[in-house]
Amino acid sequence: AKWHGKMCGEIADFTSFSFHAVKNLTTAEGGALTWRNHDGVDNESLYKQFQLLSLHGQNKDALAKTRLGAWEYDIVAPYYKCNMTDVMAGIGLAQLKRYPEMLYRRRQIIERYNEGLKGCDVQVLNHFGDDHSSSGHLYLVRLLGEDVEYRNAVIERMAECGIACNVHYKPLPMMTAYKNLGFDIVDYPNAYNQYHNEITLPLHTSLTDEDVEYVISNFVDIIPK
Numbered sequence: 001a002k003w004h005g006k007m008c009g010e011i012a013d014f015t016s017f018s019f020h021a022v023k024n025l026t027t028a029e030g031g032a033l034t035w036r037n038h039d040g041v042d043n044e045s046l047y048k049q050f051q052l053l054s055l056h057g058q059n060k061d062a063l064a065k066t067r068l069g070a071w072e073y074d075i076v077a078p079y080y081k082c083n084m085t086d087v088m089a090g091i092g093l094a095q096l097k098r099y100p101e102m103l104y105r106r107r108q109i110i111e112r113y114n115e116g117l118k119g120c121d122v123q124v125l126n127h128f129g130d131d132h133s134s135s136g137h138l139y140l141v142r143l144l145g146e147d148v149e150y151r152n153a154v155i156e157r158m159a160e161c162g163i164a165c166n167v168h169y170k171p172l173p174m175m176t177a178y179k180n181l182g183f184d185i186v187d188y189p190n191a192y193n194q195y196h197n198e199i200t201l202p203l204h205t206s207l208t209d210e211d212v213e214y215v216i217s218n219f220v221d222i223i224p225k
Helices: 043-054 086-116 148-160 189-195 209-222
Strands: 014-018 031-035 122-124 139-143 198-201
Touching (some): 031 043, 148 198
Antiparallel strands (some): 014 031
16 A cells, blocks of 8 residues: 555554455465664664564574574563464465555456446545555445444345445444443444444455456445435
8 A cells, every 4th residue: 555655564653564364465364563764763673572572572583593502592571472484474475476466456346346336325435546545455335324224234135145245343442342441432433433334345356357246236236326
């Protein structure tokens, strides 16, 4: 994704990327973190700190421990186990080689959806413009003037046609764990407004042109004109 000529990983101080199985680029599980250069910040030291956090606080990685006589390591703090395996990284490298063609296919599908939904009483997420370009991960549609019950009914109707739709996302204050912590969705009206009539249409590179037309045809038949 780009914004005002910058790649998304160079805009914020820190940017996290998910490589979960349903993402544009996957390693089956895992992710990555990027950060910008800042005066007074030692990038190498920061990198080593993230390494410690990701693998039990070990001060040596697996490669360092394979060197002759270098078996010993220390645990400098009781940290986490969230490192990416070499196998996962290998999958990611293979995915990178085909990533441009996957992005191109996603853009084709998005543009066809945009054309197919013209004239419908919906609002879609704008993926592409003069100053921005999306990675095309999700195709979000808002059913204007409708509520949660109607949106859920549309999802059920689409499912009856063999089309799996989704919602992105249900706000955290509506989840039990956060309710138990005292969060109340009434305090987050914008989050609720982004959620209550949103529906996500299928968007992945295994969709054929015929699949896309089938989704559009059924969706247009189900929603109000």
